[in-house]
Amino acid sequence: MEFYQLKITRKGTKPPIWRRCLVPSNITFSQMAVVLEEILEYETSSLHEFEFFQKKVHVREWAEGGKTVTNWQYDFRSAADTFVNDLMDTEKWFTFRIHAEEKLPEYRVDIENKVKKAILDDGDREVCFPVIIKEVSREDESIWTDALERNTYLEDTFRLQDGESDHRNFEEIKADTENNKILMTSTNPVSPELHNKQSANTIMKEFADCYLNPFIEEKMAELELEEEGSRNPDVKEYLLSYKKEDLEEKAKEFNITCSGDSKEILADELAKYVLSPEGMREIFLQADEWEADAFETILDKKCFLATEEDWLKLGWLSDAGYVVSYSDHHAEVPKDVISLYKEINTPEFNKLCRQVSWMRSCQTMLGFIYAIAPLKIVYRMYRRRPEYKVSYDEFLEILKQVPENDNMCIVRGDKMIFKTVLQDNLYERIEEYQGDREFYMPSPEEVLDYAKHGYPSEDPAYKKLENFLREELHQNTVQIVELMYIVFKEFSMDGMLSDIMEEFNSRNIVFNSEKQTEEFAAIMMNVNNNTRMLDFRGYTPNEIARMSRPEASSRVMPSMVPMGSIASTPSFIPSNAATKKIYPNDPCPCGSGKKYKKCCGRK
Numbered sequence: 001m002e003f004y005q006l007k008i009t010r011k012g013t014k015p016p017i018w019r020r021c022l023v024p025s026n027i028t029f030s031q032m033a034v035v036l037e038e039i040l041e042y043e044t045s046s047l048h049e050f051e052f053f054q055k056k057v058h059v060r061e062w063a064e065g066g067k068t069v070t071n072w073q074y075d076f077r078s079a080a081d082t083f084v085n086d087l088m089d090t091e092k093w094f095t096f097r098i099h100a101e102e103k104l105p106e107y108r109v110d111i112e113n114k115v116k117k118a119i120l121d122d123g124d125r126e127v128c129f130p131v132i133i134k135e136v137s138r139e140d141e142s143i144w145t146d147a148l149e150r151n152t153y154l155e156d157t158f159r160l161q162d163g164e165s166d167h168r169n170f171e172e173i174k175a176d177t178e179n180n181k182i183l184m185t186s187t188n189p190v191s192p193e194l195h196n197k198q199s200a201n202t203i204m205k206e207f208a209d210c211y212l213n214p215f216i217e218e219k220m221a222e223l224e225l226e227e228e229g230s231r232n233p234d235v236k237e238y239l240l241s242y243k244k245e246d247l248e249e250k251a252k253e254f255n256i257t258c259s260g261d262s263k264e265i266l267a268d269e270l271a272k273y274v275l276s277p278e279g280m281r282e283i284f285l286q287a288d289e290w291e292a293d294a295f296e297t298i299l300d301k302k303c304f305l306a307t308e309e310d311w312l313k314l315g316w317l318s319d320a321g322y323v324v325s326y327s328d329h330h331a332e333v334p335k336d337v338i339s340l341y342k343e344i345n346t347p348e349f350n351k352l353c354r355q356v357s358w359m360r361s362c363q364t365m366l367g368f369i370y371a372i373a374p375l376k377i378v379y380r381m382y383r384r385r386p387e388y389k390v391s392y393d394e395f396l397e398i399l400k401q402v403p404e405n406d407n408m409c410i411v412r413g414d415k416m417i418f419k420t421v422l423q424d425n426l427y428e429r430i431e432e433y434q435g436d437r438e439f440y441m442p443s444p445e446e447v448l449d450y451a452k453h454g455y456p457s458e459d460p461a462y463k464k465l466e467n468f469l470r471e472e473l474h475q476n477t478v479q480i481v482e483l484m485y486i487v488f489k490e491f492s493m494d495g496m497l498s499d500i501m502e503e504f505n506s507r508n509i510v511f512n513s514e515k516q517t518e519e520f521a522a523i524m525m526n527v528n529n530n531t532r533m534l535d536f537r538g539y540t541p542n543e544i545a546r547m548s549r550p551e552a553s554s555r556v557m558p559s560m561v562p563m564g565s566i567a568s569t570p571s572f573i574p575s576n577a578a579t580k581k582i583y584p585n586d587p588c589p590c591g592s593g594k595k596y597k598k599c600c601g602r603k
Helices: 029-039 149-156 170-178 199-224 235-239 242-253 263-274 277-285 289-298 310-318 335-343 347-369 376-382 392-401 422-436 444-453 461-470 475-490 497-508 512-531 541-546 575-579
Strands: 003-010 017-024 048-050 057-060 075-078 092-100 107-115 133-134 330-332 372-375 409-412 415-418
Touching: 017 029, 029 048, 029 092, 029 149, 133 149, 235 263, 242 263, 263 277, 263 330, 263 475, 277 335, 277 347, 289 310, 289 347, 310 330, 347 376, 347 392, 347 409, 347 415, 347 444, 372 376, 372 422, 376 392, 376 575, 461 475, 461 512, 475 497, 475 512, 497 512
Parallel strands: 057 075
Antiparallel strands: 003 017, 003 107, 017 133, 048 057, 048 092, 092 107, 372 415, 409 415
């Protein structure tokens, strides 16, 4: 029987806490989840997830009406239908996590080896059940039970059906299968005709099932719920779950007079507005295209389990009452919302929403790399996307359709200016500093990437940094996204590595060795030199250097010297303005918890 040798390390532990174990191959990820949960001493859960970062694959349990893709970068595979060999034979590691209400540790699982036969320490028996072969824990904290004691439990738990001997070896099982004498876990006997077509993997999978399935099926059965039906959510009832001050802010956003109104009246007025054709059109004109796509994906679903990734796209529409969330992490679109959306979402309106969304993405990109630019430059950016090759007059008409409270830019003369640089006429100093440089023209893919994430998630330098944060500093996905955005924000504004390190220190991120620190410094230098900068109208320091302009060589990473002695770098931003740098994807300074572009940035 084949086994994988895995080293399972709890992320974020210093020194690392880990267990090395043997687990069967030729089983499904649903079965593997139960095995890992038993090894890690967790309650069995259907909320597990395997993340293969290099392969960009998420493996989870599929549920009727549930969401599959939770991150646009990752493909989805059903845990019950995917065998571990499909991924573990080619990948070197994966992340194992459980999305429980109480935040649980994540684990990095290194796939160290694959062995065809393993002998227990007593030397008498072949391994035929999951087994822990080594562990490193902490003396000051009891995290796991003794490994020997746990192995006894694992041996007793993963047993053969019908009292079959634990000492039967693979050849015996295979022989019985060939003679059609045992049925394994299938309800139908293996016919000679069918067996002739079976692969060795199928036979070994059945052998693994012979040990694993009785316990696994029992555990999985505990998790099976009746098919979730509609909970018949109501928009007004949902809005009443908000605090009164939140409803007042929302009423102001929708220009609804609310002075002195009770919470009941506020919820009623807001429900009338969001369920009116005019109100819904106004709100969906402010939705980004990926938000609208996510909404349409769940439109006809009954109550479904929503993930953190879902709420990154659906959170703003949920604030309007269009997606009702429940305390058990489920969500659903109210029926009256569905019927109204299908009424107003004509082909013409859908096209307009997407044109406006793309305009807003281009404005976001302008804020990142120009701050101020001629309208003709923004027009060039807009029509580079094939489906948006409009005339200049059409471009200006689409620009007029951007709701006033959602427009991040203003037009003065023949130029578009990002609103955050209007204060104290900062845009004039920016334009003076930029001089007569050409405007870098981003691809449509770049624009969408920046608009969605707030940083160049597809850039190789940033991908290398992301990999370092994950593998070396053991940061989870949410932490990585936040840190990557901070890095881009600082470097694009000609910031300092010392500022970035302050952010790292505030999150208690530490380096284990001098070698790790040096590797990080080298990665950061590469990131800086490949960051699109406002100073250079979107060009990176490396691109400027390649242009062979005299002033370029002195500008390539002047602040990137050994950590601890960061040099000062001149910048067009005055010291009193540094604290006012707010990008569209920043948390809003008002404290609402929303992104700036979805809150005060629209005013």
